[in-house]
Amino acid sequence: MFTMNLYRPLWVVLALSVAGCSGGQDDASSTNNSSSLVVSSHSPSSEPASTPPMSSVSSSASSSITASTSGCQADIDRGKALYNAAGLNCTTCHGAPDGTNKTPGAGANPSIAIFDAPYGAIGAGKPSEGALDVYIEKHMSVYFGSNCTEGNATCGDDLAAYLYDTAGQNWCAQQGSQAPSSAASTSSAASSAAPDSPLHYVTVAAINTGGDNADGDGHIAFKADNSFTGGQVSDVSGGVTDIANTKDDILFFTERWGESQYELNLYNGTFDIEFGFIELVEEHTAGSRVFNVAIEGDIKLSNVDIVKAAGGTREALVKRVKNVKITDGKLNIDFKAVTHNPTVSYIKVQRIEWPGEQYDRLCASCHGGPNGEKRTELGDALVASRCTVCGDQKVLENYIGGTMPFKFPQACTGSCAKRIADYIHRKFAGYGDNPPVELPDFLDKGGDTNSCGAPNTEFNHLRRVASADYNRMVADLFKVTGNFTKGFSADQLVGNFFINTTRSAEPGQVEQYFAVAATVADEALKTLPKWMPCTDKTYACAKQGLETVGRRAFRRPLTNAEVNRFMASFTKVRQGAENLTIGFDRGIAVLVQSLLTAPQFLYYVETGEGSGQVVPLTQYELAARLALFLWRSLPDDTLLDLAKQGKLKTNQQIQAQATRMLKDARAKGAVMLFHREWMKVKNPDAGTNGYNQQVAAMVDFNRTVSAVTFADEGSYKALFEVDYGFLNVHTKALYKVQGDAIEAGANGYDKYALNPNRRAGLLARAPFLRSNDSPTVRGIFLREHVLCGVIPAPPPNAAEAIPEADDSLNPRDLFALHTTDPGCGGCHVLMDPLGFPFDHYDDEGHWRDRYPATAAVPGGFDIDISGNFLLTDVDGDFEGAKELQDKLASSNDVSQCYNYHWFEFAVGRKASTKDTCSLGKVNELAAAEGGSILDVMTSIVLSDSFRHRRTAP
Amino acid sequence: MKKHNIANNYSRRTVIKTLGITAAAPFIPVLNAEAAAGDGPKRLLIVTTPNGLGDGATPTKPGADYVNGSAFGALNKHKKDINIFRGIDFKAYNTNLYKVTNSHPALAPHLLTAAVTERANANEDANSQTAVYHSKGKSIDQVISQRLMANDATKTAMPFIYAGVKTGRGSFYHQVYSRAGASLYPQVNAQTLHSQIFDGSDASSGGDLALQRRLAERRSVIDNATAEINAVMRVLSNVDKQKMQDHLDAVRQLEQQLAFEESNTGGVACMPPTLKAEKGAQDERFQIDGENMMDMIVQGFACDRTRVATLMWSNSANGIKFTSKGLTEGHHSYTHSNIFSQAKKDARNKITQWYAERFDYLIKKMKSIPEAGGTMLDNTLIIWTCEHSNDRGEHDRRNIPYITAGSAGGAIKTGNFFDFSSNRRGHGDMYVTAAHAMGFTDINRFGIPEVSQGVLPGVLA
Known part of the structure; x- marks a missing residue:
């Protein structure tokens, strides 16, 4: 039995029946494959084959290495067959184990994919329900039929084996090789002379004996007492507040005393068992209470005398029994008296992490998973088709041991490197029998003109006007001034830019469009002479006004249907009023509101011209894009007239318009907006x-x-x-x-x-420094948005990994403490040496000579502004913000990254590899023209990506 | 604001007149038939404050005899109306079910939904530090609102009020979800919120005739928008259609609200609260803005414009400087780096004090409004919480602060310190309890079901 499980709890269970569970078990070897491959072959002291726990068909499984290997693989294979059995089967509801093709839940449950996030996380567990195999037998049996019930052979076990294995846990290794350390020691002579890096342990069970659920130190959740027989409970939490020798006081307030036995459902393997003991009876002295603890039938702790060992009563005593082998799936612990009642306050069971867990901890944040999922540009995927050093396992092992993890080459050496190399070869796509995967190249944000051919571009999702632009747009239309967007919802983000393409408008925002349209309409009535083409209060004038201003609002002439619909409402409102003069105004107000709440105004609806996957934008759509990019507003009559005449076609025509538009004051606004958003x-x-x-x-x-x-x-x-x-x-x-x-x-x-030494460059001015107010944030900005580099997301426990620190340390040293862990430091080297050089500027951008005083150090601290570029074209050390900016100014990476951001801003989305040619041309053309910011902007409007549309994603 | 003769302008309407907070007392009692008939309507108000609280928010004795912590002095006088909870966790994190970065953008969407939070924005870099996280579930306020709106007996003109006090527009605001993956941004502009809630009673254009005309114009505009959306829908690619469909749904919602107002001639009009002008230092402005928002929520409840509201103070990771409490650094910095130094503990408690004073304002305001069976507070359940705690470390996901006030019409036992430290519960259970208090006893799990056990024991009356 095992407790780690990955199943999706089926609180909503759809009818599911599996025909397959009735067959295929008669010839099954048992689930017990624990005649460990490694141990039995390398260790002369290996135990004899153990007794299988559940099945009577043990004989075929126990004796030979090959039998055990094939046995465990056979479990998986059988599980797979069961899962996918003909007819109605597990896939009917659950889809594939990775969640694809799952059945959408009919009720509240969105899906029942077995490995749907977060349940697919390796090691995720739900102890309250028991192990996965038990769960299947218990809850799925009604669908399987009576053959897959508890205690009936191996149906649940096989399915569980298959699911675990599919999820990336090496089922066979878990069943077979239980002691990686011993495996390593027997093989290390042949592999590598490097010393083993320290082992990591994971907690598989933790019980607060005699007590309730409690949090242990190190964020271990101890469960309320369970799985015991015998003994009684004491609880001193009312009277005792402090326990010596521990941070886990809460665990020691309770105990189970008297002779007792624990039986925990685990799985076969090698474990360390830790016990917390305490003498709660203050009258007791050394010798008063002596007892033995037997594990799996052997006395492992004999003559435990807590007072003697701890030095007194109410002082914690922790004992750890290492390398306990479990072969029957259960951990049995017996507490036996020698002179008095035994006692125990907690039991913690740990094992060395599995290779998959080790990989996740040390490698996955950069390299992603077995099929390249979640890979990053830092290191790419390790699938066979992408990895150049992975092909030979030995080479890979040496590579890992010598260079990995990034910047912490000593953190995974010896058996660690070997296990990971082995894991990659067993699990990852393209090695051995694993089906290969092909992954696309990452986008080169500098582009590549070698990729140019027929016009290509990525799909543009429907874009809604940004609140950042709305005021300018209505000002251009109706010559009204004012801030109308105060109640608008937050704009969505594309990178650093506020561009609304990712999600639907919120209902509250849609309401705002109507409310603000009414406000603008009332204002527009006051400015009628400035925007209406005529002055008489007639139907004809109203229509003329609608067509004139409507063409700008919709970025194209209104259709007859649109004009007719709007004018009908004009007439209705006009005739409903007290008199025709008031009615005319109210009718105009309704026309204004109708324009401003129409989707043709609020969204950039683009269809392109002609058919095909990539089509040129219509002339009017191109005019709209030009105005949106260069003015962040609507096209003027000049642009619309040119569009009507089809004169926005050649490079020369478009360039002439861009040049004209860049001289308009609105272009200044767009350029300022770009830099504010880019620099946050x-x-x-x-x-x-x-x-x-x-x-x-x-x-x-x-x-x-x-x-x-x-x-x-x-x-x-x-x-x-x-x-x-x-x-x-x-x-x-x-x-x-x-x-x-x-x-x-x-x-x-x-x-x-x-x-120039203190304030040259925009990065040394207050707006940037105040808006990006810590070394981390500044460093991340530099890495991600100036260098276009990648920093993997912090691990889930990032904040917990930060050690407690005291204020006697220099802030930079303090910060360095939490980057000594390879799981953290490998990423922090990419940002900290770019952020700390700004530390002469405080969070409001004031210059300071020293870090401020603390209680411990009244004089404050020296500021260390040493910095370092890594993985760039200007790698090397530097001092302070001035040298940092000088290096940035000399970097081609920075130039390309800057242009890339302009591309995002102009086209309104992130680039993909379909934009590679356009990006390359932008860089090439801008450089050829002299490389000014204006050249960059002009180059972009000439690019294929700006002028074309992909018709489907 | 101009003074209006409500009775003349709205002769056909019943009038509830309550005064702004500045004038405390005189109250012209309710003419509203529903309120006169029996118990007042049950309301739910969620209040979130950012960056966790200080340890001075934790009482010292469990049960009804609890003694407020040092930061909660302002709430002593309301002790019998308040419950304080401890031992409520983001359990999904604790059980390792939920391997999501422990960052503000990931935590905030989890707070009111208790659901899985993940990057839902395909256009975001997978590894961007500012990636937008979204919840895969609905938030409790929206769940309750949707239930109330689905029933004619409890339906109101507005489904809910969602007010933000200086809530930022970056990636930190995602907290309220009307459906999975789609967070709402709060209304942060007091004037806009004012007109949204009280427009029907704003007689500035004069009388019923003007109101009728405005309604007719609105109908024209809404009908035009609907027609245009349907026309545009036809040329959109399939992937874009959903956006337009959602837009259309929102327009339809407005249309229904309009229909409600057109037909509901026996409804309520009420004196809107007067908004106070912001002035002074940052935290003074923050306070004034917050009081405006609270005034409007309370008055919106009093007028039965809605029965569900959420008040979001700022947003997680904000750097507001509470200079009125003698603090010099932004709030966020007191929750990072060496956070158990005495200076930082003190600072957090001062900020907690500040928020407790605002909570006191809210409670007092509700208590000042008599309703059948007592005051508005009695008919309301207020839940105050934060997107993380500072209990055992930075961004701690255990002992999430929960403070409630009011009993939702007697459904909740008040005046207790409920300590679940030895029987820890997931925060979804707080919302299950709230749902039961609001009358929805079929809701027995909330959020990720593995870590939701049901109603918190001993809390319901």
């Missing part, structure tokens, strides 16, 4: 410290970006080098600028030279 710059909150400074710093940020782009016609380099700013009295104080302005500017913001 947020507006300061009213009422915060230094609010006026921060507002002025935002003005500087916007103006500097604009000046670099338009006045200087600078490139991305200038963003990291620009050493002037537009400052007022507040920002002069913030940036410690004295002396005269270089140039007078508008609204009290003059142009000044800044200290």
Whole structure:
């Protein structure tokens, strides 16, 4: 028996019947394949074959190595056959074990896929229901028929074996080789001279004996007392508050005393058993209570004398029995008196992690799973078709031992490397008999013009207007001013950009469209002369107005059907009013609202021209994209007229329009918006410290970006080098600028030279530093959004891994503590050395010479601004933000990454490999034109991806 | 706000007039037939505050004789109306069922749904640190709202109010789910929320005639939008159709709301609360904004515009500086790095105090409104919680704070410290209990079923 299980609990069970469970068992070898492959072949002291626990057909399974191997594989094969048996079977409801083709639940249950997340997680368990095989026999038997019931041969076991194995747990290894350490020691001479890295243990059972569910140290959940016979319970939690020698006080408040036995359903293997003991009777002294603990029939702890060993009463004593072998699926523990009642306060059962678990802990965050799922660009998948060093197991083992995990090569050596290499070869696609998988290349964000051929582009999902753009759009249409979007829902994100393509509009947002349309309509009535083409209050004028402004709102002429529908409502509302003058206005108001709530206004509906997988946008759609990208608003009449005439076709025509549009003030707004969103710059909150400074710093940020782009016609380099700013009295104080302005500017913001060592480049200005206010966040931004690198997601227990620290440590040293674990540090080397160099700037962007004082260190700490680039084209060490930005400015990776972000912003989605040619051309063309930011923008509108549409994803 | 003669403007309507919070007392009692008939309607109000609480929120003695922790002094006077819970966990995390990054974006969607949280946004980089996480279940407020709206006897003009106090627009707000995978953003603009709740009673355009005309115009606009959506739907690719369908569904919901208002001439109109202007330091503005939102929720309840509301204070990982409590750093920084230093513990307790004072305001406000059988508080269940705790470490997923006030019409025993430390329960069970208190006793599991056991023992009256 085993307790680890992976099944999907079937709280909603659809009718399921499996014909297959009735057959195929007569010749089954038992589930007990524990005549361990490794132990019996390498270890002379190996036990004789054990007695199978459940079955009477043991003879075929026990004696030979080959028999045990084929036996366990036979279990799996039988399970697979059962699972997929002809007719109605497990797949009918559950689909494939990975959840594909599962039956959608008819009721509240969305699915009953067996390995549906999170149940597919290896080692996930649901102890309350017992083991998977038991569960199947208990709950599925009504569907299987009477042949797959508890105690009836191996139906449940076989299915469980198959499911475990499919889920990536090496079933045979678990059944056979139970002691990886001993396996390693017997084979290490042949494999590697490297010392074994420390072993990791996983907890498979934890019982708070005599007590209730409780949290142990290290986030181990102890279950309430169970699986015992005999003994009685004491609980001193009311009277005792502190137990010496432990952090797990709560476990020691209770005990089971008297002679007792525990029988835990586990599975065959080798385990360490840890016991927590305490003497709760204060009158007891050394010798008062002495007892033995037998495990699997052998006395493993003899003459336990807690007071003597712990040094007193109410002091914790922890004893660990290592390498207990279980061969009958159950762990049996007997507490026997020697001089007085035995006692126990907790029992914890651990085993060395399985290879799959080891792989998950050390490798999976970069390399993904056996079929390449969740792989990252850091290292790619380890399937045969992608991995260049994996083909030879020995080579792979040496590679792992010598270089892996990333930046922690000593963390998996010797038997660890061997186990993982073995695991990869047994489990991963393309090795041995495992079916191969082909995975696409990752997108090269710099693109590649060698891939160019017929126009190609990725699918654009339907895009809804962003609240960031709405005000500009209605201002362009109706010459109204005001902030109408205060109650709008948050825009969705594409990368760092607020672009609404990923999900449907929230109902509350749709309501807002109507409410705001009414507000705008009332405002638009006040500005009628500015946008209506005529002044008489007639039906004909209203229609003319609708057609004129409607063409801009819908980015194309209205159809007759649209005009007729809208004008009908105009007439109805007009005639319902007190008089025709009021009625005209109300009718216009309804027309305005109808335009602003129409999907043709709120969504970018694109169909393209002609048929095929990739089609050119219609002329009107292209005009709309140009205006959305370069102005973040609606096309003007010039663009719409050109579209009507079909004059947005050639590169020259489009380039001419882009050039014209970039001279419009709205282009400045778009460029500023791009940089604010890319750098995650947020507006300061009213009422915060230094609010006026921060507002002025935002003005500087916007103006500097604009000046670099338009006045200087600078490139991305200038963003990291620009050493002037537009400052007022507040920002002069913030940036410690004295002396005269270089140039007078508008609204009290003059142009000044800044200290190039402290404030050159946008990354050294307050808006970026305040919005990205910690070394981690700054480092992540640099890695992911300036270098377009990848940082795998932190492991689930990331926060728990952080050790308690004291304030006597330098913040950087403190932080370094939690990056010593290979599971954490391999990723942190990618971001921390890019974030800490900014530590001369506090979370509001003020310069500081030292880290602030703490209670322990009143003088504060020195700031260590040493940094390091890794996995870039400018690798190497540097000091501080200035050198960091200089390196960025010299990096081709950064140039391509910057252009990539413009591409996202322009096209409104992430790029895929279908955009490789376009990206390559953007980089090539922009460079050829001189590489300014304006060149980049113009290059993008000429690209295939900008001008085409894929008709289906 | 202009003063209106409600009675004249809305002569056909019954009027509930309550005053804004600034004027405490005089109350013109209810003319509303339903309220006069018997028990007031049951309401559910969820309040979330970010970044967990301090240890000063935990009482010292279990049961009815509990003694409030140091940060909860402001709530002493409401002791008999309040319950405090301990031993409630995000159990799915604890049992290792739920291998999701322990980050704010992943935790917030789990809070009110107790369901599996995963990256639901296919366009996000799988490994992006800012990836948007979504829940695969509905949140408790939405579940209850949908139940109430499905029944003519409990249906209201608005399905729910979801107010956000300075809630950010980044990836941290995902908390309320009307269906799996689709989070809602709260209404963060007090004026907008005001018109959403009280528009029917806003007589600024003058009288019933104006109201009738506005309704007629709205109907024209909604009918046009519906026609256009149906027309556009025909040219969309299949993958995009769902978005337009959802848009259409939302328009239909508005149409139903309009129909409700057109037909419900015996409904309620009420004096909207007066919004206070924000001024002062960041946390003062935060307070004023929050009070505006609470005023509107309470008044929305009083007018029976809805029976379910959620109030989201800011969002997880926010950096609001509580300078009125003498704090100099943002809230988030007090929950990271060496968090059990005395300075950080003290800071968290001061912030907890601050939120307790706001909770006090809310309770007082509800108590000031008499309803059949007592006050509005008696007919309401308020649940206050946070997306993580700071109990044993950063982002702790155990001992999630839960504080309730009110009894949902006597369904809940109040005045207790319920300590489940030795019988730990998943937070879904809190919502099962809430559902039972609201009358939906068929809901016996909430969220991930393995870690939901049912009603919390001893809490229901």
